[in-house]
Amino acid sequence: MDRLVAMLRAAGDPTRLRLLLLLRQAELTVSELIEIVGHSQPRVSRHLKLLGEAGLLERFKEGSWVFYRAADRGKGAELSAVLAALADPAMGEADSQRLAHVRGQRAAAAAAYFKANAGEWERIRALHAPEKDVEAAIVKAMTAKPIENLLDAGTGTGRMLEVLAPFAKRATGLDISPDMLAIARDRLASAGVSHAQVRLGDAYRLTFNGEGFDAVLFHQVLHYLDDPGAAVAEAARVMIPGGRLVIADFAPHELEFLRQDYAHRRLGFADKEVEGWFAAANLAPGAVKTITAPASGKLTVKIWQAKAGAA
Ligand SMILES: C[S@@+](CC[C@H](N)C(=O)[O-])C[C@H]1O[C@@H](n2cnc3c(N)ncnc32)[C@H](O)[C@@H]1O
CATH class of the missing domain: 1.10.10.10 (Winged helix-like DNA-binding domain superfamily/Winged helix DNA-binding domain)
Known part of the structure; x- marks a missing residue:
């Protein structure tokens, strides 16, 4: 009481x-x-x-x-x-509009960062994590079964599409930044990857009609988002039963400068938070891998896996 x-x-x-x-x-x-x-x-x-x-x-x-x-x-x-x-919905309408404005400002700041840094992304990407080990672990996690239809959400310059394309029948890279996608398109063309495509789109609002994905990846994307759990739920919505979701992101860290200099919003994620997103999206949690960086100044990367519905 x-x-x-x-x-x-x-x-x-x-x-x-x-x-x-x-x-x-x-x-x-x-x-x-x-x-x-x-x-x-x-x-x-x-x-x-x-x-x-x-x-x-x-x-x-x-x-x-x-x-x-x-x-x-x-x-x-x-x-x-x-x-x-x-x-009464009218009661919160003005607040919701101001919220949309605040989120819009934030999204615009992140978009400006990616626009300005698209050409530099390969270098920046390597700054934070032991890249080779991470890519090998993602390939291992995602290719336990042959991939029919892959979604690389927040594909950026398309590096993970290039890495995973040999293991997938079909692959789509989605990104909200046209500048990043321009580089990804060039990359796929130069590598002769013809069964992978890139699409402009928002990970919060996927528009794939009736197309089910059996493998979805978020590689270094969720720490830019203000509602990573919603993006995970949206990914789960477009997955087929038995499909695999892989998230590669940072373990909790204290490098505050990544917010100011690299547009990060979140300083990594704890296992518990990721498990919460999986539970809310009806995904069954799977193995978690931790990749620590031998070089000082680099961050620990975690690879979380989950499975959609029953196979
Ligand atoms: C760190 S970068 C690229 C990571 C990329 N997966 C890689 O392996 O290099 C993060 C990407 O997420 C994209 N992004 C941010 N918010 C997004 C959203 N709401 N929907 C789709 N992409 C988004 C950015 O445009 C950026 O290209």
């Missing part, structure tokens, strides 16, 4: 309700929330604290950034779902 009353009290304030409804839509930092709701930092932080104490929000600190999101399990999640269903 006390717990429920505390939750209702926390949610029973117009600004806190707005924050809660926003945080059901996206994982956001305090500064992003301030921009959307237009209140001062101390006020927003105080509201977030109350919502967090009542179990309606989750907070996690990563380097110098703190992210908030609506609780996705337990009584807090149940209550926020009920409140969202009861809320």
Whole structure:
């Protein structure tokens, strides 16, 4: 009873309700929330604290950034779902528009980074990770069975398409950056890879009609996204039963400069978070491989695998 009353009290304030409804839509930092709701930092932080104490929000600190999101399990999640269903859609419309604006600004900043660095990407790519070992581990994870139809989500300059094409009957590389795709097209043409193609598109909104993929890869893509779990769920939606999803990304790290200089949003991912995306997308988790870097200054890469439905 006390717990429920505390939750209702926390949610029973117009600004806190707005924050809660926003945080059901996206994982956001305090500064992003301030921009959307237009209140001062101390006020927003105080509201977030109350919502967090009542179990309606989750907070996690990563380097110098703190992210908030609506609780996705337990009584807090149940209550926020009920409140969202009861809320008049018109009530949150202005906030949703401002949220879209904030996300648009962020996406534009990342797009500008990739546009400016498309030609340099091969060099940058090698800066962070033990590339050869990572590529070998991805090939091993993805080619346990012959690949019929591969999707390389966030293909960038198409390196992984080139690496995996010999093992796939068909392959598609998808990316939101036309500049990256121009390089990927050249790469595939020079390598004589004719059964792989690239498409402009958004990993959050895949538009493959009736085409099922039996292998999907996210290689060094998810740490740029503000809702990686949504991209994983979208990938799961276009996979056939028994299809394999492979995520290659960084283990949690503290290299804050990657945010400023390389447009990263997240500083790696913990196994638990990735397992949460898999569970939410109805994917069965598989083996996890850790590749540590012998050279100093390089990051540890993890390769997470999951399987869609029943084979
Ligand atoms: C690190 S880069 C390329 C990684 C590439 N997989 C590789 O192996 O080199 C990340 C790529 O993700 C793309 N990207 C970012 N957000 C995206 C989205 N929402 N949908 C599709 N691609 C996206 C960027 O344009 C960029 O080319």
